[in-house]
Amino acid sequence: MSLRTSFAAALQFLRMRQASLQQELGQAADQSYVSRLESGTRSVTLDVSDDLAKALGVDPLTLLLLTYASERGESPQQVLEQLRKDLTASGLLTSEIPSQPSKAPHPMVAASEELRPQIKALADQGLGQTEIAKRLGISRHTVINHLKKMG
Secondary structure, eight states: OOHHHHHHHHHHHHHHHTTOOGGGGTTTSOHHHHHHHHHTSSOOOHHHHHHHHHHTTSOHHHHHHHHHHHHHTOOHHHHHHHHHHHHHHTTOTTOOOOSSOOOOOOHHHHHHHHHHHHHHHHHHTTOOHHHHHHHHTSOHHHHHHHHHHHO
């Protein structure tokens, strides 16, 4: 079963259990969107999933847990127990997760920033683009691009 279908089943199950109408979720999403989510024809974003769960009066993780229980054909309790085992085994159960993603540059950007002074030093020694490329094991085009950026 696809995750989209499982989300549809979980959302519908939770909404029916709460005796809520699709229209009552209007603060989270319009009725036609909720209908498409429940039919499994649309995927949901985390933000909308969060809004829907709150509109249903449950923790957003409850809706996700029900989704994965549906997808795996297990009870929510079984999924929770497996989750606890996984988090414990990986040492993540008591970890503090940063509230923001790291500002670390992409590895390619970092490598490029390390390469630029090397290219400049070799160019300052009077080496041509082809020789710089050979010495650093990079393409001549890469050397040209870095030299252009250095002005």
